[in-house]
Amino acid sequence: MPKDTFHNLSKEKKKRIFDAAVQEFSIRRFSDASINQIVKNAGIPKGSFYQYFADKEDLYLYIAGEMAKDIHEIIEPLNPDASFFETVIHRAKGTVAVGKMRPEYSKIGALTVIDNSEFMLQLLKASNAKYIEIIERDKQRGLIKPEIDSDVVIKMIYIFVFNEYLYSGSDETRYLKSVENAVQIIKEGIAVHQD
Amino acid sequence: MPKDTFHNLSKEKKKRIFDAAVQEFSIRRFSDASINQIVKNAGIPKGSFYQYFADKEDLYLYIAGEMAKDIHEIIEPLNPDASFFETVIHRAKGTVAVGKMRPEYSKIGALTVIDNSEFMLQLLKASNAKYIEIIERDKQRGLIKPEIDSDVVIKMIYIFVFNEYLYSGSDETRYLKSVENAVQIIKEGIAVHQD
DNA sequence: AAATCATATGACCACCTGGTCATATTGTCA
DNA sequence: TGACAATATGACCAGGTGGTCATATGATTT
Numbered sequence: 001m002p003k004d005t006f007h008n009l010s011k012e013k014k015k016r017i018f019d020a021a022v023q024e025f026s027i028r029r030f031s032d033a034s035i036n037q038i039v040k041n042a043g044i045p046k047g048s049f050y051q052y053f054a055d056k057e058d059l060y061l062y063i064a065g066e067m068a069k070d071i072h073e074i075i076e077p078l079n080p081d082a083s084f085f086e087t088v089i090h091r092a093k094g095t096v097a098v099g100k101m102r103p104e105y106s107k108i109g110a111l112t113v114i115d116n117s118e119f120m121l122q123l124l125k126a127s128n129a130k131y132i133e134i135i136e137r138d139k140q141r142g143l144i145k146p147e148i149d150s151d152v153v154i155k156m157i158y159i160f161v162f163n164e165y166l167y168s169g170s171d172e173t174r175y176l177k178s179v180e181n182a183v184q185i186i187k188e189g190i191a192v193h194q195d
Numbered sequence: 196m197p198k199d200t201f202h203n204l205s206k207e208k209k210k211r212i213f214d215a216a217v218q219e220f221s222i223r224r225f226s227d228a229s230i231n232q233i234v235k236n237a238g239i240p241k242g243s244f245y246q247y248f249a250d251k252e253d254l255y256l257y258i259a260g261e262m263a264k265d266i267h268e269i270i271e272p273l274n275p276d277a278s279f280f281e282t283v284i285h286r287a288k289g290t291v292a293v294g295k296m297r298p299e300y301s302k303i304g305a306l307t308v309i310d311n312s313e314f315m316l317q318l319l320k321a322s323n324a325k326y327i328e329i330i331e332r333d334k335q336r337g338l339i340k341p342e343i344d345s346d347v348v349i350k351m352i353y354i355f356v357f358n359e360y361l362y363s364g365s366d367e368t369r370y371l372k373s374v375e376n377a378v379q380i381i382k383e384g385i386a387v388h389q390d
Numbered sequence: 391a392a393a394t395c396a397t398a399t400g401a402c403c404a405c406c407t408g409g410t411c412a413t414a415t416t417g418t419c420a
Numbered sequence: 421t422g423a424c425a426a427t428a429t430g431a432c433c434a435g436g437t438g439g440t441c442a443t444a445t446g447a448t449t450t
Binding site: 113114115116121148149151152153155156159160163164166167178181182184185186187188189190 | 308309310311316343344346347348350351354355358359361362373376377379380381382383384385
Binding site: 005008044045046047048051 | 426
């Protein structure tokens with residue numbers, strides 16, 4: 001977490017640093033993002049950065065936390081009883097909605113998919129855990145075949161959703177259609193069909 | 196393509212360069228691979244490298260071509276009439292087989308999935324084209340629902356297969372099981388079910 | 391042997407990275 | 421005002437990158 005010196009900064013300066021970091025992390029994945037670039041964008045001296053944050057990971061976690069708050073406000077709440085499939089579509093729509101208001105946020109998310117650093121792996125594992133829970137819950141509810149490997153499903157969807165976003169550019173319609181197609185296929189594949 | 200000076204080299208020297216490149220490309224994705232490291236591994240001067248190849252892309256394409264020849268010999272031939280699903284499973288088994296004889300080859304393949312450079316995008320597009328054809332053919336044969344977006348299917352599988360390989364480490368059993376699970380799900384999702 | 395051409399070589403270039411640290415500046419309290 | 425602590429600063433470091441090029445060596449031809 002950021003050091004005290006950072007929290008003591010003026011709101012304006014904190015925002016400048018936040019914005020600079022967001023910009024950099026939305027262009028380059030975490031592993032490739034440059035601290036030099038961030039301090040240049042933020043207009044702060046290099047030495048000051050290390051006065052505020054321990055290192056790049058420290059900064060990233062802070063940024064991720066702040067983004068999560070913003071995103072939470074942008075995305076409309078979803079009925080917690082929604083099925084896994086509904087949840088995924090909702091998430092994709094959320095990505096698009098966020099992408100409209102904060103294009104960088106969605107890009108930062110998408111770039112996680114092509115970062116295989118140990119740091120990112122841990123982060124993603126934690127982040128996907130709640131979706132695994134939803135799948136397991138839907139198995140209990142008889143919505144998803146019990147023999148399905150939830151880990152495989154999550155990975156397929158997570159990886160696809162973000163890869164597709166990464167490469168769709170700004171064509172949101174195409175993106176949502178792709179995701180819906182993918183979800184439809186997986187739904188057919190894992191749902192319990194009532195005859 | 197490599198310059199004449201490269202082709203004029205002794206077999207031994209060519210092999211040394213090939214091996215060094217394979218080693219580097221199996222550790223770092225194309226974008227991150229270091230020419231400096233390659234010339235060091237190969238024991239050739241930096242200047243000589245540029246005597247042989249125009250740049251890193253030139254080298255990569257050469258390596259990919261040579262690898263393709265080797266792989267073709269390792270993987271047992273598949274009945275060209277095999278369904279798309281059989282083809283994918285066959286490919287995954289091929290990846291494992293290659294991984295046993297030439298572990299670096301499979302790693303190089305897997306690393307393509309986390310490289311979003313323009314160069315790699317073009318390469319993958321070309322490489323996935325033949326699978327798209329197979330899907331389209333299977334639609335004609337009544338094996339796959341005609342409304343399915345073959346592009347989406349290919350991406351889902353390609354991305355999953357290589358991501359999974361990247362993170363499965365050396366656990367081949369787990370890897371093949373994951374792929375089979377994924378293929379099964381997608382098969383359920385896109386196949387025409389005969390009742 | 392001399393001249394010509396192909397190739398080999400590594401020092402060098404500009405530019406980047408993450409990180410450090412002595413020094414300068416500012417704020418706070420006595 | 422003086423003393424002390426907190427913070428700001430950017431020059432600097434070691435190590436990396438892709439790429440160049442003058443020079444040296446070797447092979448061929450005249």
